[in-house]
Amino acid sequence: MIALQDDEETPLLQRPEQRMARTSPLPWDQFWIILFLQFSDSLVFQTLAPFTPQLIRDIGVTNGDESQVGHYVGILQSSYYTAQALTILHWSQLSDHIGRKPVILTALFAISISMFSFGLSKNFVHLVISRAFCGAFNGSNGVIKSMVMDITDTSNLPKAYGYMPAPMDVGDLSWTTRWWIALQTSGQIP
Numbered sequence: 001m002i003a004l005q006d007d008e009e010t011p012l013l014q015r016p017e018q019r020m021a022r023t024s025p026l027p028w029d030q031f032w033i034i035l036f037l038q039f040s041d042s043l044v045f046q047t048l049a050p051f052t053p054q055l056i057r058d059i060g061v062t063n064g065d066e067s068q069v070g071h072y073v074g075i076l077q078s079s080y081y082t083a084q085a086l087t088i089l090h091w092s093q094l095s096d097h098i099g100r101k102p103v104i105l106t107a108l109f110a111i112s113i114s115m116f117s118f119g120l121s122k123n124f125v126h127l128v129i130s131r132a133f134c135g136a137f138n139g140s141n142g143v144i145k146s147m148v149m150d151i152t153d154t155s156n157l158p159k160a161y162g163y164m165p166a167p168m169d170v171g172d173l174s175w176t177t178r179w180w181i182a183l184q185t186s187g188q189i190p
Contacts, residue, residue: 003009003051022155024156026152026156026159027173031148031151031160031163032068034147034148034151035052035166035167037104037147038144038164038168039141039168039170040108040111040140041141041167041168043171043173044080045168045171046171052073053092056073056076059123059127061123061124079128079132079135080134080135081135082132083134083136084136084138087135087137087139088142091103092142092143093143095146098120100146103139103143104143106137107137107139110133110134110137114131115130118130118134145164148160
């Protein structure tokens with residue numbers, strides 16, 4: 001039974017005194033590999049974004065209508081994210097059954113094949129199919145987070161998840177810098 005409190009300074013819920021738990025160090029030998037695997041996601045997300053509008057113009061899907069470029073770029077980019085949203089939970093469940101390593105290796109191989117096929121595509125349908133294929137086989141986000149949980153414990157898990165956005169940030173910075181340099185050397189920005 002909870003005793004009644006008449007003053008406003010006493011907390012309503014009181015915790016017993018707890019010892020400070022000691023934080024175990026991160027297993028950096030394994031964690032660097034996981035961060036490197038996370039880096040591939042930023043390459044898949046950001047590599048094609050600066051070049052996609054010009055690609056849509058070059059393959060002629062808009063027939064010279066500049067107002068339709070954004071529409072087709074949106075279809076192309078959303079095909080990746082839609083396929084990924086529909087399959088990511090299945091990849092996570094599959095990694096629970098057959099293991100993390102086969103799923104990660106399959107995802108990396110499929111990403112490389114789909115990016116290669118994207119580069120060789122000559123029409124819009126093939127571009128959409130290769131992007132949807134890349135999204136469908138890029139189930140590494142959920143699996144990588146499961147791998148982080150596998151190598152950490154409760155004392156260092158928050159610290160490990162704090163590092164997880166770092167590869168995406170590095171990838172964004174590197175591709176943004178390359179994109180800016182390419183535009184500046186081509187003379188298309190003031």
